[in-house]
Amino acid sequence: MIVGFGDGINMTVLNAYAAQDTSHERRYVFNLIYMALNLGVVIGTLTVGYLYASGIRYVFAVAGLCYLLLLLIIALTFRVPIKAKSDQAVAQPLKLKSDQRWLLLVLCGLTFVIYASYAL
Numbered sequence: 001m002i003v004g005f006g007d008g009i010n011m012t013v014l015n016a017y018a019a020q021d022t023s024h025e026r027r028y029v030f031n032l033i034y035m036a037l038n039l040g041v042v043i044g045t046l047t048v049g050y051l052y053a054s055g056i057r058y059v060f061a062v063a064g065l066c067y068l069l070l071l072l073i074i075a076l077t078f079r080v081p082i083k084a085k086s087d088q089a090v091a092q093p094l095k096l097k098s099d100q101r102w103l104l105l106v107l108c109g110l111t112f113v114i115y116a117s118y119a120l
Helices: 002-019 026-051 056-077 098-119
Strands: none
Touching (some): 002 026, 002 056, 002 098, 026 056
16 A cells, blocks of 8 residues: 555656646646556566566565655655745635535545555
8 A cells, every 4th residue: 555655656757747847748748647657667677577576565565665765756856836925915725514524525535445445
């Protein structure tokens, strides 16, 4: 389940960063991401085949190490400029009615259950 959440976080960061790229067409950028993910599946499957012979702990240790490495890369290289808020443009919090809040919670819960069952 932790791996599933880690993958979700990784894809969110990757897609958000790719969507900000204005030097290439979006179709080109997302096609490259798709191909890189498929290459990663091939390399990951190959690596797991060798690591599993030593024990399942090594498989999860290497996966955790890869997540930590990605976190380090994100922390050191991705810089997103944050604009300062002006005093005049203070956003008001969104007010939801109780039935809207209930629907939103149900949708979030269903998304969590579907994703957790898919990841497991």
